[in-house]
Amino acid sequence: AQSVTQPDIHITVSEGASLELRCNYSYGATPYLFWYVQSPGQGLQLLLKYFSGDTLVQGIKGFEAEFKRSQSSFNLRKPSVHWSDAAEYFCAVQSGGGADGLTFGKGTHLIIQP
Amino acid sequence: DVKVTQSSRYLVKRTGEKVFLECVQDMDHENMFWYRQDPGLGLRLIYFSYDVKMKEKGDIPEGYSVSREKKERFSLILESASTNQTSMYLCASSSPGGQRNEKLFFGSGTQLSVL
Numbered sequence: 001a002q003s004v005t006q007p008d009i010h011i012t013v014s015e016g017a018s019l020e021l022r023c024n025y026s027y028g029a030t031p032y033l034f035w036y037v038q039s040p041g042q043g044l045q046l047l048l049k050y051f052s053g054d055t056l057v058q059g060i061k062g063f064e065a066e067f068k069r070s071q072s073s074f075n076l077r078k079p080s081v082h083w084s085d086a087a088e089y090f091c092a093v094q095s096g097g098g099a100d101g102l103t104f105g106k107g108t109h110l111i112i113q114p
Numbered sequence: 115d116v117k118v119t120q121s122s123r124y125l126v127k128r129t130g131e132k133v134f135l136e137c138v139q140d141m142d143h144e145n146m147f148w149y150r151q152d153p154g155l156g157l158r159l160i161y162f163s164y165d166v167k168m169k170e171k172g173d174i175p176e177g178y179s180v181s182r183e184k185k186e187r188f189s190l191i192l193e194s195a196s197t198n199q200t201s202m203y204l205c206a207s208s209s210p211g212g213q214r215n216e217k218l219f220f221g222s223g224t225q226l227s228v229l
Binding site for chain 2: 006009036041042043044045046049090101102103104105106107
């Protein structure tokens with residue numbers, strides 16, 4: 001069965017500093033990988049996704065993520081965070097074949113310090 | 115603008131009550147999902163449906179059932195609510211298209227409290 005691990009429950013970053021959120025997955029074949037963001041009181045919004053091809057994917061709001069098969073990782077990065085980036089971030093994986101839902105990690109809560 | 119609408123933002127019910135959570139999407143999507151979200155546990159899939167009158171169990175279906183009589187509506191049913199079902203419930207939909215579940219669209223969630 002597929003699984004997703006987000007090792008960091010909370011991360012605190014100063015405004016303007018760079019950010020990296022870690023995500024490791026467990027899946028036999030090439031997975032479909034996603035990052036979602038959830039702002040307080042909101043539903044989840046897709047930041048970016050990886051299906052195949054270029055392993056560095058660009059998303060919305062200045063985020064990017066890199067798929068590294070050798071490390072089973074799909075880390076999310078942003079060069080300079082803004083206070084509005086404070087939110088909960090979820091990494092998710094889906095097996096390539098079916099219509100079944102995504103498997104989500106437990107989330108990383110991002111706190112931005114002024 | 116695409117929309118997934120959950121009928122209630124907050125709901126308070128008593129133990130043993132039958133509870134219906136409604137979700138409607140206006141994107142003509144085939145696939146619909148119910149997740150519950152709990153602090154420290156992330157999102158866990160309860161049930162999903164890939165067509166009208168079709169349903170599949172997710173990772174934690176116990177204590178829940180679903181109904182999909184129309185393509186745009188997917189209902190989650192708690193037959194006899196219990197306190198451990200207090201949670202945030204998120205509905206989502208997607209269209210298979212060229213790659214299945216290319217993007218999930220989420221509703222804003224229903225915070226259910228069972229007393």
